[in-house]
Amino acid sequence: MPSVMLPKAALPTLKTPKGLIPTVQEPSKRDVIIFSDFDGTIFMQDTGHILFDHHGCGVTKRQELDEEIKTGARSFRAVSEDMWGSLNVRFEDGFEVMKEKLEIDPDFDEFHKYCISNGIPFNVISAGLKPILRRVLDVFIGETQSAHIEIVANDAKISPDGTEWKPIWRHDNELGHDKAASIQEYKTIASSESEDGSIPLIVFVGDGVSDLPAAREADVLFARRGLRLEEYCIENKISYIPFDTFADIQKDLVRLIQEDQESTKGAGKPAQYNPRANFWRRASSKKAVPTLGSIQASNTLSTGKKLHHTEPVFTPQPTLVS
Structure with missing residues (x-):
């Protein structure tokens, strides 16, 4: 398996200890x-939105700022700096609302x-x-x-x-x-x-x-x-x-x-x-519960999926079939 050659400051090398979790499938030769x-x-949910809504500019202002991004009135970076700048909460305290509101x-x-x-x-x-x-x-x-x-x-x-x-x-x-x-x-x-x-x-x-x-x-x-x-x-x-x-x-x-x-x-x-x-x-070339506060049964989801395929916008494009 090839080694990772990535900028140390940006992407530390991924390490996957063998035997940590029982293998459920024979690995394919292909990476x-x-x-x-x-x-x-x-x-x-959006992690930032949860913080802004509860400890920053609030829902109404955040939605107004989001609209500025959608319409192109201001850049994503400029609007985001306003949103992050509106926060006034310690990191640990802000994380409490994320534990409550986030669903994985x-x-x-x-x-x-x-x-x-x-x-x-x-x-x-x-x-x-x-x-x-x-x-x-x-x-x-x-x-x-x-x-x-x-x-x-x-x-x-x-x-x-x-x-x-x-x-x-x-x-x-x-x-x-x-x-x-x-x-x-x-x-x-x-x-x-x-x-x-x-x-x-x-x-x-x-x-x-x-x-x-x-x-x-x-x-x-x-x-x-x-x-x-x-x-x-x-x-x-x-x-x-x-x-x-x-x-x-x-x-x-x-x-x-x-x-x-x-x-x-x-x-x-x-x-x-x-x-x-x-x-x-x-x-890169190397190789539950939805919330912390409660345990909820997952809804039964449909399992028979087909790929939605249309004519590609570039050539060649992978043709995925069920």
Whole structure:
């Protein structure tokens, strides 16, 4: 398995201890690498919005600021600085409301254990603040398991008394964190192929339009059902697989890995291959309960999923079939 060659300050090397969790599936020869959005994807709510609504500008003002982003009146970075700047709460106190209000995807914990046991790196790419995202993962899935997830996000300066919350942006532009630019940074220093010459399968999971710059570059795209990313894929004829929970993703991923093994024996290009995913390949080449406050039975979700496929917007585009 190839080693990771990433900027130490940006992406520490992923380490997956063997034997931590019993293997549930024979590993495929092909490397699989997963990149995922955080807010609205792993968690149902937006971590920042919860803080702003309860300890900052409030719901009404936050919605007004959100509208400025949607209409293009002001940049994401400028509006976000206003939102974070409105906070006046100690980090620990602010985290209490997140523990109460946040809901994690009910099947994410099991899915991530599946990734660990099968040597599949799982990486978070987010426009949020890394200290918050790391703390949320530490609490909801435990520090040991959280340590297996690499987070690429903005840093932050938070004063001890909570009077200052200042994002430290990854990029000096209107986005603050340009996900595509992050990948370009890694592109020049990491290998694009596995040591045996096979090409990793790149998977992206998301929910919103902001995920599109990254989602277009994946071999396989999972879009949360009923949200804007799915709508955008339909409108723009982009191939994707809808999901309700990460259990759906696990089921489809197992199927895709098996189909790839049967058709390629894990060698060369994956059966679902998108040449635009190459910069993701360069970025990385290594290999529950929904709330803390209550235990609620999950609703039974439909299991018979088909890929929603339309004519691709680039060539070649992976044709995913059930």
